[in-house]
Amino acid sequence: MTGPHARPPEGTAPALGSREPPLGPLVATDVCYHRAGRTLLDHVSFLASPGQVTAVTGPSGSGKSSLLALLGGLERPDAGTVRRHPPTARLGFVLQAYGLANLLTAAENIEIALQPHLAVGRLTRADIRRNTGDMLGRVGLSRNADHLVEELSGGQQQRVAIARALIAEPDILLADEFAAELDHTAKQQALELILAVARRGGIVVIATHDPDIAERCHQVLHLTDGHLHP
Ligand SMILES: Nc1ncnc2c1ncn2[C@@H]1O[C@H](COP(=O)(O)OP(=O)(O)OP(=O)(O)O)[C@@H](O)[C@H]1O
Numbered sequence: 001m002t003g004p005h006a007r008p009p010e011g012t013a014p015a016l017g018s019r020e021p022p023l024g025p026l027v028a029t030d031v032c033y034h035r036a037g038r039t040l041l042d043h044v045s046f047l048a049s050p051g052q053v054t055a056v057t058g059p060s061g062s063g064k065s066s067l068l069a070l071l072g073g074l075e076r077p078d079a080g081t082v083r084r085h086p087p088t089a090r091l092g093f094v095l096q097a098y099g100l101a102n103l104l105t106a107a108e109n110i111e112i113a114l115q116p117h118l119a120v121g122r123l124t125r126a127d128i129r130r131n132t133g134d135m136l137g138r139v140g141l142s143r144n145a146d147h148l149v150e151e152l153s154g155g156q157q158q159r160v161a162i163a164r165a166l167i168a169e170p171d172i173l174l175a176d177e178f179a180a181e182l183d184h185t186a187k188q189q190a191l192e193l194i195l196a197v198a199r200r201g202g203i204v205v206i207a208t209h210d211p212d213i214a215e216r217c218h219q220v221l222h223l224t225d226g227h228l229h230p
Contacts, residue, residue, distance in 0.1 A: 023050045023171045024085025026071060026203050031080035033066055033226075040066045042226040043080070048219070053195060053204040055214040058223035064207035065096055067223065068174045071205060084172060092170025092197075094178045096207075098161040100149045106160045107132050107145040113168040135163045138193060140186060154181040162190050166197070173197045176207045191216060 026048045033041040040063050048054045056064045069075040070082055072091050084091075093099075100109050110132045117123040123131070136145050139159040149157055158181045165173060175194060179187040191213060198204045198218075206213060214220050222229045 021086050023089055023201060023203065025049045026085075026172055026205070027081075027083045028067075028071065029081050029083075031067075031070060031077045031082060033063075033070060033075065034078050035066075040226050041070070041077075044223075044226070044228045045080075046221060046228060048203045048205055050201050050203055051198050052219060053198045053206065053217040054219040054221060055217035056205060056207045056221050056223060057209065057214055060209075062223040063226045064223055065176050066226075067228075068093075068176050068205060068207055072172070072174045089171040090168060092165035092168060092173040094158075094161050094165045094173070094175040096176040096180075098157050100157055100160055100164075102150040103148060105146050105148055106141055106152065106156070106163075107136065109149060109160050110135055110164045110167055113164045117168075131167060132163075135167045138166075138189075139163045140189060155183065155186060158182060159186060159190065162193065166193055169200075170197060170202060172203045172205075174205050177209070178206065179208070179210060179213060187212075 029045050031041055031044040032039065044067060046054070056067060058064055066075070070077055072093055073082070111128050114123055114128045114131065118125065118128060133142070133145065136142050139162055141156060141159055141163070144152060144156055149160065152160065158178065162178055165175070173194065178194065179190060182190060194204060194206070195216065206217065208214055
């Protein structure tokens with residue numbers, strides 16, 4: 001199968017169109033972030049290059065989720081800068097709390113991520129159904145396509161969240177504890193899919209407590225009380 005609706009072999013160019021202009025590094029410079037009178041991130045600087053997977057590790061409450069939120073533009077730094085090149089780079093999020101719509105099915109939650117492509121005529125409804133079915137298979141949820149999210153286990157919901165982030169072929173994927181509720185097999189399966197984003201030239205930043213995941217990353221950064229250590 002060829003064309004924009006084909007299942008792209010892992011590590012090949014994205015099917016939803018190539019990046020123009022090409023993806024540059026994700027750069028945080030001297031980022032400071034304060035909430036409720038506390039400093040959550042203190043002069044954090046780092047660079048993630050296309051093709052690279054970065055793990056951000058650190059104890060609970062050290063600021064990992066806050067950093068991902070800033071990298072993805074969900075929050076703004078109080079000082080310092082976060083630069084994505086180009087600013088239009090496609091972002092994908094796997095949020096710690098999943099952020100799924102409980103009263104929609106697994107498939108419908110994933111399809112949402114492709115709606116912008118329907119709006120501009122890049123994909124048809126049939127393409128979206130096919131791509132979603134394919135992605136459900138990749139995360140091991142083929143039999144759960146029509147289940148409401150509220151009927152799924154925590155691990156199944158986590159896989160829906162991963163599928164939703166991946167299906168839109170993000171240039172920059174920010175994944176927060178994406179394997180927290182996954183068993184060993186599902187974790188390995190999800191990790192391979194996430195690493196494939198970088199193999200296709202994307203940037204991946206993962207917040208994780210899991211040493212198995214960190215050891216597969218190109219760069220491991222440690223956060224302690226909002227301070228970043230290489
Ligand atoms: N909006 C907010 N207002 C006040 N405090 C906040 C806010 N968001 C996060 N915090 C606090 O900032 C600190 C860092 O939180 P964050 O979620 O970034 O840590 P984390 O390293 O991701 O933790 P975990 O591993 O438990 O997910 C925590 O002490 C948290 O309570």
